Amino acid sequence: MLFNSFSFLLFLGVVVVLFFIIPHKYRWTWLLIASLYFYISWSWKLLPPLLLVISTLVAYFCGLGIKHADEDQGRKKLFLGIGCLINLGLLAVFKFADFAVEQLNSALNTSIPQPDLFLPVGLSFYIFMTVTYIVDVYRKDMEAEPHLGRFGLYVSYFPKIFAGPIERARTFLPQLREKIHFDQEKASMGFYLILLGLFKKVVIADRIAPFVDNVFSKPAYAPPIDIIIGIYFFAFQIYCDFSGYTDIARGAAKLMGFELMENFRRPYLSKSPSEFWAKRWHISLASWFRDYLYIPLGGSRAGVPRHYANLMIVFVISGLWHAGLGYGVNWTFMIWGALNGFYQWVSVGSSPLWKKIGNTVPFLKDNPVINIIRSLFTFHLILFSWIFFRVNSIEDGFNMLSNISKRAKLIPRLLKFYNFTPELLISFALIGILIIFEIIDERKSVWERLKTKPLAVRWAFHYVLIFSLIILGKWGVQQFIYMQF
């Protein structure tokens, strides 16, 4: 059952209505049953729910173990180690076993058979959640959860099980204990978020996906204009796909009165790569890496060389985590991670210089024109890195770049004769609408703006979204990209 399917909308409606009918003390049971059904209905295989249960039980009992170890540091560390090792081990095995065997075979010229393990949907996300919980209990950032059912629900809650946000137990579990009453304001916002997420996914992302797939499937033969459009389209495809998923997840949770963390804040308006990663793109993952990897490594306080090394380590590991994202497991993700690590180096290294320039020439500070230039520059840096995120091999990536650069001079002429099909023009228009929407939203949230408008305007806005979905949406075509790892 996908978010972009009629069956999900039906399922969600039933779950929400019954959630508010059922007495508070049984609600967790209802949501847990619904979540497990939602998860199992994805493939009806035994392994994915089995792994989910194993990961949940390991985290739950390790949490209790840490709690009952009192001040015995050795025992606490033992439970921490066991919990992290089993969970991260599962992730490593299911994600990288085939790739590791393939690399081994190619390096040693052997023919060890590949284990052919399939990656259960959502594994990366719930493993990160269970590891977060164990570490937080160890650090005493939260109390261990005594209720297995509620803890199980934290891990498997259906709006976030497939692709996050990577919710922290310390913010989610307390919500499960609260008695929630139906809140019109939250429900309306939830509905708005679901519509917005669906619009991003089925109207924009899935519309441009075939063009992107076509270009990236044979980059050596694609015309340079197609390659350029394909790269730009991919930037918007992955954004609309992933942030669309998050919007639907947050909206669905809000209908039931739950808050999930914001995962995207208009990332392509970032003024620097640091801002992109720290505050705007896949925030739940970026903050996870910050709290559970970057800071434990010493962050920026362990001297300049360590600071730079830590940045690079975080981004390369992030690249590794992204490997397998529907585009196979290969070294391209390492390049993508390293490239973004390099951007961080330049960002951090040049930051004092920019401050100095800002202080010397105050006119340049917060100048709208300069800000636009900075945003465009940042967007194109990120765009460049997306090439290595999406290509099927490093060779393909360089083929694309050389294909563009070799014919760079011809591009204006090629553009003149390029066949801009109606489908392409509609896609450009929709992306344009999205950018305008994001710019308006950046100044003041569109939802906040809508709230002050008359009812007719608010409803008209919702009808426009609904009928765009019905008339322009590409339904039931593609699953969400981030569900694939």
Add this chain to the structure above:
Amino acid sequence: MKNFGIRVLLFTVIGLILYAGVYWWSETLVYKYGEENRFFKVKDADFIEYDYVILGSSHAMPFTFKDMKEQIQQKTDTKIINLSMPGAGVVLNRLIIEYFLTRHKTKNILYVLDSFIFYSRMWNEGERIEDVDLYRRAPFDPVLARLLLSYSVKRGVNIKVALNYISGFVKINNHDRFKPDIPEDEESFEKNYEPTERVDKERIDYLYPEEVNKDLFNKYIQEFIQMIEYLQSEKIEVMVIKTPLRKEFYELIPNEERFNNEIKEVLDKYDVAFYDFTLVCNKEEYFYNPDHLNREGMLCFLENHLKEVLINHRD
């Protein structure tokens, strides 16, 4: 809470009214641009009674490409309607003919047979009859709606198909709503195919499964028999033909001899005429792709073989 409930209700009612408006707009577009969609063709057909309804899959489609329909009608003095569709198996053809017979009559059915349709769900109730594209240009007709619902109940076709059609969503959401409704292949009808082994092989791999599932095969043979029985009970004469294929292509088809023997046995039992034209008019230059006749091939086939069959069975 009560106010909120009333608002939700009002929002839904206005939404439904708007939906009805969009539905009406989509329906007018279906009538404006509809042409080759088989359900549209049935609803929009010129005559009440025909001499021949052509059924089958894509190999029957060139029979009415460009001016071929007029040529066949003129040379055989018959009224024909071609309801064949690419990749259409027995189940889909049964649906089409049942729908046709609710509005029209025919004396004969010319079934253009291919063995691959008996080997996979893909060409039958699986992906074929449930393909939403089939219904994007199908005008709303309560008779078809009822038929689709009965296919859901009796034949296990996904209920979504009927709901999609009845709700009109499939038409409202048609991304090709302004495009003319012409089969893609019709543009290639005048072309010549330069045979390549690789393309031939790819085509065979696409059409035929690696292994034959005997149960599935028997199931579709039974469906075929039931269709013949149904048509004969409606006093319609059925004849079955196989269209020309290049020798190289024909030889790549797996188990074709065995299939021919089995189907002949079935057809003999039901007194259905069977004409195997596989190896006539099959020069390389008679095809626009590995296995479909182009204009030249179609004319050769019409003049030398098809004309006679159609005239002989006409009355």
